[in-house]
Amino acid sequence: MEIKNISVLGGAEWKEDDEVYQECFKTCRLLAENGFTILNGGGPGVMRAATEGTHAGGGKAIGVTFYPKYPHAHFEGRDMKNLIDEEIITQDYFSRTKELLVRGHCHLVFKGGTGTISEFGMSWASARIHEGHSIPLILFGHFWHDIIGAFKGHMYMRPDEFKLYSIVETPEEVLDFVRSLKERSPS
Secondary structure, three states: OOOOEEEEEOOOOOOOOOHHHHHHHHHHHHHHHOOOEEEEOOOOOHHHHHHHHHHHOOOOEEEEEEOOOOOOOOOOOOOOOOOOOEEEEEOOHHHHHHHHHHHOOEEEEOOOOHHHHHHHHHHHHHHHHOOOOOOOEEEEOOHHHHHHHHHHHHOOOOHHHHHOOEEEOOHHHHHHHHHHHHHHOOO
C-alpha cells in the first residue's frame, strides 16, 4: 500500500494556542518532513494547523473546499488564512467530505465536533465495508478510547470493527504507523 496523501480531519474551532491545534501542527510538520502530502478542508482550526505544520515541514498542503451559496450559521467555510498550495473546490459539504476521504491514502482524525464525527463515521464505515482493502484510519488522542468504549457499550458493533483503526497519542506514533503500512504492503 503506497501512502502519499494523508487526509487530516478535525475541529474548526481550535485556536493557535489550543493543544489540539499544536498537536496537529507538529504531526503534519513531521509527516511533511517525511515526504507526505497533507489534505484538509481548507477551513480554520485543525485544517489551518495542518497546512501550517505541512509548510513548516517543507511539504504541500491541498485544501478540499466548498463555497456555500448562502450563509451557513454552523459551517466555517473557507479560511483565507489557511494558505493551502492547491485547492479542489466541491459543490457541497458531502462532496467535500467524500473527496477528502477518497483522495487520502490514510485518514487522520483529531478532536472536533459534528463535522468531525461525520467524517470519522464515513471513514470507519468505509473501512468496514472494504475491510482488507480499506483506507487506514488513525484516531489521534487518548480520548478516543472513551468514545470507542461508549460505542461498545451502547451500539450494536461487530468485534472486527474494532480492528479497523489505530489510536495514537503523539506525532511520532502517527509517523511510525504510516511507515508500518508501507512495510506491510506487498511490493
